[in-house]
Amino acid sequence: MIDGVLTLPLVLPPTVIGFLLLILFGKNGPLGKLLMSIGKTVIFSWPATVIAASVVAFPLMYRTVRSAFEQIDQNIINAARTLGVSEWKIFWRITIPLAWPGVAAGTVLAFARALGDFGATLMIGGNIPGKTLTIPAAIFFAAESGEMRKALIWVMLIFIVSLIVMTLMNYWTDYQRKMIATAGRK
Amino acid sequence: MEILVDIQKKLPGFELDVNFDTGMDILGLLGASGSGKSMTLRCIAGIDTPDRGRIVLNGRTLFDSQKGVNLPCRKRKMGYLFQNYALFPNMTVEENIGFGIEDKKREERMAIIKEKVKMIKLEGLEKRYPNQLSGGQQQRVALARALAIEPEALLLDEPFSALDDYLRSHMVKQLTETLADYPGVTLFVTHNMDEAYSVCNKLVVLSMGKIEAKGGTEEVFRSPPTLVSAQLTGCKNSSLAKYISPFEVEALDWGITLKTKNEIVKHIEFVGIRAHEIELALDEKQDNVFSCWLNFTTQTPSRITAYLSMQVATLGKGGYHIQWEITKQMWFELKDKPQPWNLRFNPDNLIIV
Numbered sequence: 001m002i003d004g005v006l007t008l009p010l011v012l013p014p015t016v017i018g019f020l021l022l023i024l025f026g027k028n029g030p031l032g033k034l035l036m037s038i039g040k041t042v043i044f045s046w047p048a049t050v051i052a053a054s055v056v057a058f059p060l061m062y063r064t065v066r067s068a069f070e071q072i073d074q075n076i077i078n079a080a081r082t083l084g085v086s087e088w089k090i091f092w093r094i095t096i097p098l099a100w101p102g103v104a105a106g107t108v109l110a111f112a113r114a115l116g117d118f119g120a121t122l123m124i125g126g127n128i129p130g131k132t133l134t135i136p137a138a139i140f141f142a143a144e145s146g147e148m149r150k151a152l153i154w155v156m157l158i159f160i161v162s163l164i165v166m167t168l169m170n171y172w173t174d175y176q177r178k179m180i181a182t183a184g185r186k
Numbered sequence: 187m188e189i190l191v192d193i194q195k196k197l198p199g200f201e202l203d204v205n206f207d208t209g210m211d212i213l214g215l216l217g218a219s220g221s222g223k224s225m226t227l228r229c230i231a232g233i234d235t236p237d238r239g240r241i242v243l244n245g246r247t248l249f250d251s252q253k254g255v256n257l258p259c260r261k262r263k264m265g266y267l268f269q270n271y272a273l274f275p276n277m278t279v280e281e282n283i284g285f286g287i288e289d290k291k292r293e294e295r296m297a298i299i300k301e302k303v304k305m306i307k308l309e310g311l312e313k314r315y316p317n318q319l320s321g322g323q324q325q326r327v328a329l330a331r332a333l334a335i336e337p338e339a340l341l342l343d344e345p346f347s348a349l350d351d352y353l354r355s356h357m358v359k360q361l362t363e364t365l366a367d368y369p370g371v372t373l374f375v376t377h378n379m380d381e382a383y384s385v386c387n388k389l390v391v392l393s394m395g396k397i398e399a400k401g402g403t404e405e406v407f408r409s410p411p412t413l414v415s416a417q418l419t420g421c422k423n424s425s426l427a428k429y430i431s432p433f434e435v436e437a438l439d440w441g442i443t444l445k446t447k448n449e450i451v452k453h454i455e456f457v458g459i460r461a462h463e464i465e466l467a468l469d470e471k472q473d474n475v476f477s478c479w480l481n482f483t484t485q486t487p488s489r490i491t492a493y494l495s496m497q498v499a500t501l502g503k504g505g506y507h508i509q510w511e512i513t514k515q516m517w518f519e520l521k522d523k524p525q526p527w528n529l530r531f532n533p534d535n536l537i538i539v
Binding site for chain 1 (some may be wrong): 200231232233258259260261263264265266268270272273274275276285286328331332335453
């Protein structure tokens with residue numbers, strides 16, 4: 001159940017997520033009202049884009065990290081327990097280091113997803129230049145109004161960032177494979 | 187030094203129900219895979235929890251379902267050697283060995299690590315990571331790590347199953363030497379009867395969660411009390427048996443009547459003989475000599491297993507009554523001799539259950 005809710009943004013269309021966030025943070029939404037009472041509005045301000053990107057990207061982070069935890073050989077944890085080591089120490093000294101490549105991979109994936117979000121951001125952030133206009137939105141509106149040069153510059157920028165991210169990903173996957181190979185398997 | 191184990195636990199397909207105690211001996215738990223032997227070890231270490239029962243180590247109750255005692259794994263002070271070693275891949279050899287004793291002072295800790303590294307003969311490799319070690323070396327590190335906490339009991343879960351044959355015999359010898367100096371209870375789980383025989387002084391034979399035999403290793407191998415324990419200790423030939431007289435038993439599957447050395451009881455069920463303990467008869471006047479025909483053979487580099495039929499020359503494709511294991515040399519002397527061959531089931535070697 002919780003798993004389903006946490007993974008939902010991965011399968012829902014971004015505009016749907018944006019719509020749901022709009023309802024949630026809108027003037028009449030439960031969170032919107034709460035924020036209103038302390039004198040803040042989120043909709044169409046830069047925090048809105050952050051919220052949209054986070055919600056959209058979170059499932060990638062969550063799933064990657066979870067599978068990294070699940071992949072740890074349970075016997076390694078059990079071995080630490082038989083040695084009389086506390087759960088706290090096991091977590092920080094064994095679980096986290098072993099899951100680290102997964103955590104890193106999740107971060108990179110989530111980052112890429114957040115960077116590329118269009119639908120959800122547009123729904124609750126709008127496209128106010130200098131405030132809530134994200135790169136994908138900028139590309140869309142530039143291309144739409146025929147400013148191909150401007151669009152191309154943004155595309156190149158995204159291209160470079162994505163390339164760097166992909167290189168990092170490959171590096172981490174290799175690293176992870178190496179770690180798993182050392183886990184004492186036959 | 188003593189451990190007392192009496193536990194029950196429901197497992198998929200059967201109920202684990204074991205009850206044994208042991209002192210300073212090396213106790214072997216022998217059983218086929220899925221017999222519950224590893225689960226028994228996990229329950230003793232506190233990795234899994236039994237449904238009912240009691241585990242007492244040196245007078246200290248680790249688990250007692252009636253009193254509601256269930257010490258967590260980390261308070262049981264047991265060294266556990268996992269089948270896949272379960273070394274910490276993110277730590278070096280010395281960090282692995284020292285991980286369980288980090289509460290000790292630095293000098294003391296370094297001294298223990300040094301001593302253990304020397305014990306497992308890995309001097310110079312202290313800074314290596316597990317993936318830079320061979321399987322045998324990894325296993326030694328795992329053993330050193332388990333012994334570093336000075337456990338009151340050492341639990342070995344199929345420690346040799348991931349090693350190749352050559353390394354295995356070498357490691358068995360080395361482990362036996364290490365264990366000779368270890369002043370605690372040792373439990374050794376294996377499915378390999380050769381390992382059990384060479385490492386353990388006492389044996390518990392498990393099948394489907396139940397104890398089939400327990401006692402001194404020699405004794406269990408010489409006269410296993412049940413058919414299953416006979417088979418698990420390597421008896422390849424068995425037949426339904428019928429009581430004829432106090433010193434005679436009929437092997438129904440083989441169609442022969444065998445003389446026994448000891449007096450037998452009326453309700454015997456099976457008679458068996460180990461494949462390598464069948465003898466070539468010197469002359470026909472000996473007792474328990476029968477005619478056998480060769481059906482087919484299989485071989486290993488050093489030995490031949492002949493699959494023989496009794497009373498009749500052949501049993502059709504793949505059929506046989508008994509297996510007979512002999513050396514290659516003996517086989518070359520014998521194979522061209524006319525059949526049937528006269529083989530002797532020495533009364534000393536019969537297994538009757």
